Amino acid sequence: MSRIRKQSEYEKTFAYRFFRWMGGEKDAFVGNMEMRPQKEYVEEEATIEERMRDRRQAMEEVYDSGHNRELRFFNWLYRCFSIIFCIAIVAMLVLTVSYLPSVGGEDKPTNNQVSETYITDGLKDTGAVNIVTGMILSYRAFDTFGETNVLFIATCCVMIMLMVDEDKIRENKDSNDRMFEPKNDVILQVVAKLLVPMVFLFGIYIILNGHLSPGGGFSGGAMIGAGMILYVAAFGFDRMEKFFNEKVYKCVKVTALICYGCIVTYYFLTGANGLACLIPLGVPGRILSGGITLPINIFVGSEVACTMYAFYALFRRGGL
Amino acid sequence: MEIFNMILMGFLVVCAISVSFSKNLLNSILIFMSYSLIMSIIWILLESPDLAITEAAVGAGVTSVLFFVTLKKIHAMQQETEEEDGNEPYQKTK
Numbered sequence: 360m361s362r363i364r365k366q367s368e369y370e371k372t373f374a375y376r377f378f379r380w381m382g383g384e385k386d387a388f389v390g391n392m393e394m395r396p397q398k399e400y401v402e403e404e405a406t407i408e409e410r411m412r413d414r415r416q417a418m419e420e421v422y423d424s425g426h427n428r429e430l431r432f433f434n435w436l437y438r439c440f441s442i443i444f445c446i447a448i449v450a451m452l453v454l455t456v457s458y459l460p461s462v463g464g465e466d467k468p469t470n471n472q473v474s475e476t477y478i479t480d481g482l483k484d485t486g487a488v489n490i491v492t493g494m495i496l497s498y499r500a501f502d503t504f505g506e507t508n509v510l511f512i513a514t515c516c517v518m519i520m521l522m523v524d525e526d527k528i529r530e531n532k533d534s535n536d537r538m539f540e541p542k543n544d545v546i547l548q549v550v551a552k553l554l555v556p557m558v559f560l561f562g563i564y565i566i567l568n569g570h571l572s573p574g575g576g577f578s579g580g581a582m583i584g585a586g587m588i589l590y591v592a593a594f595g596f597d598r599m600e601k602f603f604n605e606k607v608y609k610c611v612k613v614t615a616l617i618c619y620g621c622i623v624t625y626y627f628l629t630g631a632n633g634l635a636c637l638i639p640l641g642v643p644g645r646i647l648s649g650g651i652t653l654p655i656n657i658f659v660g661s662e663v664a665c666t667m668y669a670f671y672a673l674f675r676r677g678g679l
Numbered sequence: 680m681e682i683f684n685m686i687l688m689g690f691l692v693v694c695a696i697s698v699s700f701s702k703n704l705l706n707s708i709l710i711f712m713s714y715s716l717i718m719s720i721i722w723i724l725l726e727s728p729d730l731a732i733t734e735a736a737v738g739a740g741v742t743s744v745l746f747f748v749t750l751k752k753i754h755a756m757q758q759e760t761e762e763e764d765g766n767e768p769y770q771k772t773k
Binding site for chain 2: 491492565573574575577578581582584585588592667670671674675
């Protein structure tokens with residue numbers, strides 16, 4: 360049986376202080392530190408005059424290239440060095456190009472057995488007809504995992520810099536520049552109504568067919584993100600929030616990343632230890648085939664679509 | 680086909696040079712957009728349609744939209760519709 364503690368007793372516990380500190384209600388410095396109101400800073404007459412004189416001197420004499428010999432010398436030096444740097448960089452790049460192996464040469468580094476193995480064994484190993492997708496999502500799934508993480512971290516950084524609190528959006532309408540737009544633009548809305556479903560469908564088709572035809576998670580996701588941006592530009596954030604808000608965004612993004620990580624870990628662990636992988640490769644050419652390529656394509660696609668839309672929304676109004 | 684390829688390549692070079700010489704920021708974004716479109720056609724001619732799809736969606740679509748939004752945020756785009764809505768027009772910087 361749990362008993363409810365008295366308020367005065369509860370206030371002494373560590374948990375109470377911790378939650379107050381977490382919530383930002385408690386200031387650790389109040390009561391422990393002497394605090395004084397800030398004094399108004401008064402400037403003396405002499406310092407103001409001195410500053411004005413310095414400023415006038417700077418405005419009139421320092422940038423007067425006709426009389427200031429040092430400035431002229433510096434400009435000359437600047438030009439010389441910029442030309443020298445340009446020539447040096449161009450020379451370095453040209454020198455590097457001359458060291459590259461010739462196109463189609465026999466000893467070219469791309470002409471080794473790795474690409475040959477990919478081409479000959481790709482279908483057998485990954486079950487994906489599209490070798491490119493099969494390669495980047497199963498042989499090099501770890502690389503792609505890193506790229507997906509980069510997308511995740513990039514949106515996190517943009518959020519840290521541009522995200523505004525919800526109540527601040529209401530207060531300061533200046534941050535939401537959609538307020539200043541002509542709303543309900545008929546041309547844009549009709550075009551969006553016709554185009555957005557097709558864009559979404561095509562994006563989903565590209566993602567789901569990534570292991571059979573050209574495309575894959577990144578292209579399809581970028582297309583769906585572009586469709587979402589078109590929808591928002593035409594109908595506004597209020598309509599968008601009905602089916603895609605911050606909560607959905609967080610769920611989709613985190614779930615996609617975690618599932619991707621789990622699948623790749625499982626695939627690599629079983630592969631490295633010679634165990635049988637439980638994910639079937641299926642018959643090549645069918646939709647439900649390609650082993651881990653199809654689910655990973657879906658996760659990468661949702662991640663990329665969320666990233667594209669999040670960039671736009673954060674740029675536009677500082678929130679999702 | 681070879682001639683068509685050459686024409687597209689020429690367009691690419693012209694676009695790349697004119698982006699850096701254009702004084703108007705909006706114009707340079709539009710030129711950048713057309714650069715991406717031409718690039719996506721070239722990807723198709725080089726038989727890599729997946730790259731073409733990505734280039735068209737990201738290069739011509741999302742990146743340019745983000746550039747437009749940034750231009751709007753720094754008030755570098757001309758605003759003509761504000762006065763109709765009754766809001767205060769932005770100060771024109773250029």
